[in-house]
Amino acid sequence: MSTLLATITAVGLVGALAPAVQAQAAVPTSDTPDFGSNVKVYDQSTPASTIQSDVDAAFDSQLRSTSAQFGSQRYAFLFKPGSYGRVWANLGFYTSVAGLGKNPDDVTINGALNVDSGWNAGDEKNATQNFWRSAENLSVVPESGTDRWAVSQAAPMRRVHIKGNLTMGPSNQDGGQGYSSGGYIADSKVDGTVTSGSQQQWYTRNSSLGSWQGGNWNMVFSGVQGAPANDFSKSWTTLSTTPVTREKPYLYVDSSNKYHVFVPSLRTNSAGVTWPNTPGTDIPMRNFYVAHPGDSAATINSALSQGLNLFFTPGTYQLNAALNVTRPDTVVTGIGFPTLVPTAGNAVLTTSDVSGVNVSNLVVDAGTQNSAQLVRLGTSGSHVDHASDPQSIQDVFFRVGSSIQGKASTTLQVNADDTLVDHIWAWRADHGGAATGWNVNTGATGVEVNGDDVLATGLFVEHYQKYEVLWNGNRGRTIFFQNEMPYDVPDNASWQSPTGAGYAAYKVASGVTNHEIWGGGVYCFFNTNPSVHADRAFETPTGSGIRAHGLVTVSLGDTGTISSVINGVGGAVPTPAGNTAPNRLGSYN
Template sequence: MHFALLLPAALAVGHSSALSITLTPEPNPPDFGPNVFLLNPGTEPTDVDKRLEQIYETNRDWSFYSQFGEHRTAVLLMPGSHNLDINLPYYFSVIGLGRNPGATVVMPGVWNVGLRVDEQQNWMACNTFWRSIENLRMAMDNVDWFVSQGAPLRSVIIDGNLTLSGPAPDWSSGGCIANSKIQGNISMGTQQQWYTRSTAMYPYPWSAGAGSYVCVGCQTIDGQPYANSYNWDADRAQSSHTGLSYTDAPEVFAEKPFIFVEGGKYYLRIPGVTNSRWGPDWESGSTVSFDRVYVARSDTATATAINEKIAAGVHVVFSPGVYILDRPIVVNHAGIVLLGLGYATLVPSFAGGALVEVGNVDGVRLAGLMLQAGPTTLATEALLRWGSEGSTYAGQPGNPGFIYDLVARAGGPDFSAVGTKYFVQINNGWVIGDNLWLWSADHCSRNAQARCIPQRYVDTALEVNGEHVQMFGLSAEHTNKDIVVWNGEKGSTMFYQAEFRYTMGLKSDPGSWTNVSRSAGYRVNAFDHKAVGFGVYAVVAPLADTSVMEPIRQDGGMLGIVVKHPATYTFGMKDINCKNWNSSWPVESKISCKAWSDSSGTCLDLEVG
C-alpha cells in the first residue's frame, strides 16, 4: 500500500510548513529482530530470564569474546510495573517505552537486585564499558552502577541511592548521568571523573582527586539551580584544578530522541530545543509515528537501503548488531534522526571518505551509535564528518545538530591494523555533542595490558572547524597526534577527559611512528572558547612491553593545553588538571607543561600534577 503524506522537513507532527512525499509506510509495530527483548509488565518472564542470564554469563568478563565480540542486546520494557533483575553486561541496554521515565517502573525481582552493574567478578570497573539504562524509573533503595566510559544513565528516576563504584581498591573511571532525577544520595566511591547534565540531585559528596566532577545545568531535589562555580571575567586563578564544577544550563539544547508505545503502536519522540533550561526535560517535543521510521537490522539492511530511506525523509532506528557497510551513511535531509539501540555498531568496508556524512542541513540528531574504524588499507578520513571540509555553513541556533551517546572506536576486536584520520570532524556551525567517547583502544583482542597488536592509527579524535560547536561530556584517548584540535570560534567544552597514547608503536616498524614532536591534549586555535572541568593524563608509559613496543617519547614532553591566544586560557578555561601518574618518568615521556602558548612559544602554566 502507498499513501500520500504532507510532511514537514523534520517530519514533526503539528507543524504547518510541509512538502508532499509519497511513501510506503513502515510496519508499525516494527520487527526489531532477534537481539531485542520486548517485555510486558505483570508477567514472570521465566524463559527470558534464562536467556538474559546466559547473555550475562557469556558477556560480563574481560575475555575477548565478552569484551570485543559482536553480541549486541536491547531490552525494551513496555509501560507499567516490572519486577525484574538484570545485571547489565557488555553491549547491553535497558530502555523504557513510556512517554516519560515515570511511565515504566522497575522493581527488584525474585533475586531482589533490580537493574544494576556490580563488580561482575572483575577486579575493577575501569574497564566496564558499553551498557546503558534509559527512560524508566528504578523503584529501588539502592542502584549499583559500577561503570566507566560509554555507560550512561539517561532520562531515569532513581527513588533511592546511587552507588557509582565498588569498594576500594575497585577503580572506576568516568561516566554520565543526563536528564534525570536521583532522589537519594550519590556515592562517588573511586570514580576518577564524572559528567552530569540537567539532573535534579543532591550535590556531589566531595570533589574528585586527580579527576573532575562536572554538573551542567543541574538543580537540587526541590528544583533550585546550583550556583555557577565560575566568573568568566576572572583571571587565571580559576584555571587551577578543583575537581568539582557546577555550570549554568546550556544556552541551547534538546534532549535525546527516544521511542514510546501507545495503543500497540510505536512512536519516535523528538524533544524540542530549549534555552537555558535547568533540570530534566521529559515533556517538550514532537512525535513521529513508526510508519515513518525505518528499523534497520544488521542481518538485512544495506547502506543503500538506509540512504534511500533517509533521502525520502524517513528516520532510522538501528537494531542491535554489527553493520558492515559498503558505502557511507549520508544525511542530506533536515531533521533526520539516526538512533541506535543496544550499541548498534557501524563499520566501513569501503575506501576513503567518512563512515557517516552529514551535509548542510539543520536539526539532524545522531544518537546511541558505535562507529568503528576499519582496516588502515581503507584510508578512512573520518568516522563521522559533519559538513564537508572547508564548509562555511553556519547552522541554526534554533535548530542545531545533535550528537548523543556516541562511541567511536579504533582497535579492540580487530586482528589487523585499523584506523582513521579523525574519529569526528565537525565543519558546520551549531552542532552540539552530549556524552562522546572517542577511543583509540589501549588494550585489544590479543592482550589486556598497555600495548595493542595489531596497531591502531588515529591522528586526531576530534577536529572542530565550525562556529558555536559545543561539547558536553567529552572523552578522547590515545591518538597519534593532537587529541583534540579546535579551530571554530565561540565553542565550548564542559567536561573533558583525555589520555595520551602509551607507546610510540612497534619497535619492528619505526616507519609507522608519527608525531615525535610535542602533541597536545587539547589544542585551541580559536580566540573565543570556554572550557570547564578538564583532566588530561599521561598514564602508563612504563607498563608497555618495551621488548615489543617503543616507549612514548616526545621532544620536550607532551603539552596538556595549547592555545594560540594566551587570553583564551587566562579567561576561558576553568578547573583544568594535567597529571603524570608517575613523576619520575623522563621528561620526553610525560606532560611537561599544563598550558602552552603557540604565539609566544612559552609555558603559561607549569602546574602539572
C-alpha cells in the same frame, strides 16, 4: 536501491525521474516493526522469572569471558509501561535497558540496574573497562536502597529516576582497588545521595540530585539541581545552567502498542530534567526505516532518499559507502549498540549543511582500510547559522581498533555551525580483540571541529597520535573533557608537534579568537617508554577571548611526564608528591 536509481543519482539527475523511481523502490515501514531477535520487549503480564532468566543469560554468557568485550553480542531489554516485580539486571557489554513510556516514571523496576567489578576477564579488580551499556527512560526502586552504577566510558544514564541512592564505585572500592573511569548522566533524577566513590571523573548534566558526595580528579556539573557548589580544590566544576541542550530522542509505545520516537525540544540556559511532559516532536515509527544487520549502504540510502528517518536494530553493519543525510531534521538513532563499520576506506555517515539532523546511539568502528573521517557533520568550508535548530550527535562511540585492526585519520569531523556534541567517546584502542600498536591501529585525531559556535557537553577522547581534539572553529565551548594521551608512544622523536615535545590533547587553532572550556582532565601513561614527555596538555592562543576553568593533569602511576597544563602555565606531573597526585589549574586568562 535499484540499479536505475543508483545510476541516476550518481550522475546528479534525480530530478523529475526520482518520484517514479522511488515509488517503485519504496521500502516498507510500520508502526509495529520487527526489532530483531536481540531485542526483548516486556509488559506487565511477563513473569518476573522470564525477565530475570533473559537478563541473567545475557550477563552470564560474558562472565570472565576473554572475547565478550569486543564480541558481536548485542542486547536490548525494553519495558512497556508498568511496575515490574523484582528484577536484578546485571548489565554487561553492549546491553541496553530502557523503558517504553512517555516519562521515566511510567516504568518502574523494583530491584536493581547493577554494574560492578569482578566479572570482566583481565579487569576483575577494577571497573575501568565497564564500557558500552546504557539505562534510559525508566525508574528504579533499588532493593537495598542504593543502586550501583560503576561504569566507565560509553555507558550513559539518561532520563532515569533513581528512587533511592546511587553509587558509582564498585563494591570492592574500599579495599584499595575498584577504580572506575566514567561516565555521564543527563536528564535524570536521584532522590537520595549520589556517591562518586572511586570514579576518576564524571559529568552530570541537566539533572536533579538529593545531594552529592565525593570527588577525585574531575567532577563536572551543568544545569544540575542539588549539585555541589563550585570548588575545584575538591575536583568540582559547577555551572548553574547548560547553555544549549536538546535531549536525545527516545523510543516509546502508545496505548495502541504503536511505536514512536520522541525528539525533545531545544532548550537554552536550562537546569533540571525535562520530564514529565517533555516538550518536543513526536515521530510515528512508520516514518522510520528500521534497519537490520545485512542491510547495504545502498538500501539504507534509498530509504533516506524517500525522506525516511533511520532506526538501527542491534548488530553490526558493514557499509561500503557513507550513509548520506541531506534532509533537515532527519533522525538517525537505534537501540542495543548497533555498530557501523566501513569496508572501503569510506565514512559511514555524512550530513549536508542543513538544520536539525540528530544522530545518536551508535558505535562506529574503523575498518582495515584507512578512512579520512568516520563521521562528517556538515560541509567543509560552509557556514550556515543553525542556532535555532542545530545538528546534534549524542551517545556515539568511535573505536580505532577493537575486534578490527582499524585505521582512521579523524573519527569525527564537525563542520556545521552550532552543532551540539553531547557525550562522545572517541577511542584509539589501547587493547582489543585484535592486536593494537603504534603502527597497527593508527589514528591521528579523535574530534576535529571546523564549525563556529559548536558546543560539546561530555567529550571523552583518548589515545590518538596527534592532536586528539583539534578545534578550528570560533566561539567554541566545551563542558567536560576527559583524555588519556597515547600509551604506546615509542619515543619523543616519533611524537613531535610543530610547537615542541608531544601533541597537546586539546588544541585550539592559532586563528581562533574566542573559545572557552570548563572541567578538562588530561592524563598520561607512557608505559611503552616512561621517558616520554609532552610539553603541555592544552594548547590555545593567548588572547583575552580564550578562557579555561578547572583543568587537571595526572601521570598515572607517575609513568611519563606532562610538563605544563596549558601553554606552559601550571606545574608538571608527576608532582613532587608522587603517587599519581593530580596537578590543578583553577583558571586560565
